[in-house]
Amino acid sequence: MDTEVSVIGLGALGSALAGAFLSAGHSTAVWNRTRAKALPLVARGAVEAASPEAAVGAGPLVVVCLPTYDVVREVLSPCAAGLVGRTLVNLTSGSPAHARDAAGRARELGVRYLDGAALAAPSWVGRPDSLQLYGGPRPVFEAHRGVLAALGDPVYLGDDPALPAVHDIALLGLLWSALTGWLHGVALTGADGPGGGVSATAYTAVVGRWMPTVGRLMGEYARQVDAGAYPAGGFPLDQHLMLMGLLEHAGELRGVESGLPQAFLGLAGRAVEDGHGADGYARLIEYVRGRAGR
Numbered sequence: 001m002d003t004e005v006s007v008i009g010l011g012a013l014g015s016a017l018a019g020a021f022l023s024a025g026h027s028t029a030v031w032n033r034t035r036a037k038a039l040p041l042v043a044r045g046a047v048e049a050a051s052p053e054a055a056v057g058a059g060p061l062v063v064v065c066l067p068t069y070d071v072v073r074e075v076l077s078p079c080a081a082g083l084v085g086r087t088l089v090n091l092t093s094g095s096p097a098h099a100r101d102a103a104g105r106a107r108e109l110g111v112r113y114l115d116g117a118a119l120a121a122p123s124w125v126g127r128p129d130s131l132q133l134y135g136g137p138r139p140v141f142e143a144h145r146g147v148l149a150a151l152g153d154p155v156y157l158g159d160d161p162a163l164p165a166v167h168d169i170a171l172l173g174l175l176w177s178a179l180t181g182w183l184h185g186v187a188l189t190g191a192d193g194p195g196g197g198v199s200a201t202a203y204t205a206v207v208g209r210w211m212p213t214v215g216r217l218m219g220e221y222a223r224q225v226d227a228g229a230y231p232a233g234g235f236p237l238d239q240h241l242m243l244m245g246l247l248e249h250a251g252e253l254r255g256v257e258s259g260l261p262q263a264f265l266g267l268a269g270r271a272v273e274d275g276h277g278a279d280g281y282a283r284l285i286e287y288v289r290g291r292a293g294r
Helices: 012-023 039-043 052-056 069-083 096-109 138-151 163-190 200-227 237-254 260-273 281-288
Strands: 005-008 028-031 061-064 087-090 112-119 131-135 153-158
Touching: 005 012, 005 052, 012 028, 012 039, 012 138, 028 039, 028 052, 052 069, 061 069, 069 087, 069 096, 087 096, 087 138, 096 112, 096 163, 112 138, 112 163, 131 138, 131 163, 138 153, 153 163, 163 200, 163 237, 163 260, 200 281, 237 260, 237 281, 260 281
Parallel strands: 005 028, 005 061, 061 087, 087 112, 131 153
Antiparallel strands: 112 131
């Protein structure tokens, strides 16, 4: 076999990765322990490898997406000799420690290694805005950027292979926080009462117009966090705290029970009690980090 990329592991995400490579015109070899999962991709033009060793030997770039790092090690250990001189891109979800350990083993074997995270549902893979994160040697990333771009937007984070794993879980935390806040708003605006009865679609249209402001605030607060200074800019924490109280009251009146207002009040309330009411919202980073008062 002589292909541009091999994909090992054809679960929902792995199949989507292989499909995106094929859609972009890249010759692709595939392997999966359960052979039936390879057949739809073969029908689309993929080359089925008879074994992991055959998949590794098919081309210069090997992309692996398996349930755990332990499974990656189990599948690829017999392929160690064949991986030498090739590039292994590991898109398996795991911890930063797993990523560091895998990168260390690859380095010992003479395998070029990138750890990565595909921040997309399988159905989104291949879209230009589908975020893909990579960590490892920059020359290795640059050598394969063109092929990896078939999966979405390839973002290089740095030399440390643990960076994608940390960003992955941090960004998922942001996703869940934002979606839960959105659901809270849907429930609040949709409930019975004055100004209520709003559909989720109508409320979300307003949310879309508000999000650029949220993004600008994040950019401003990021600079404050990096500088360790938290000017209020006309919107101090004690005002935030007052508005959080209104959010809690509105939820009580309308039967919304996400728990978010209480979490906001607890965090901001501690900062205000400690004398930071005149500071800006970014001051709360000290409480999120658990360093306040130390």
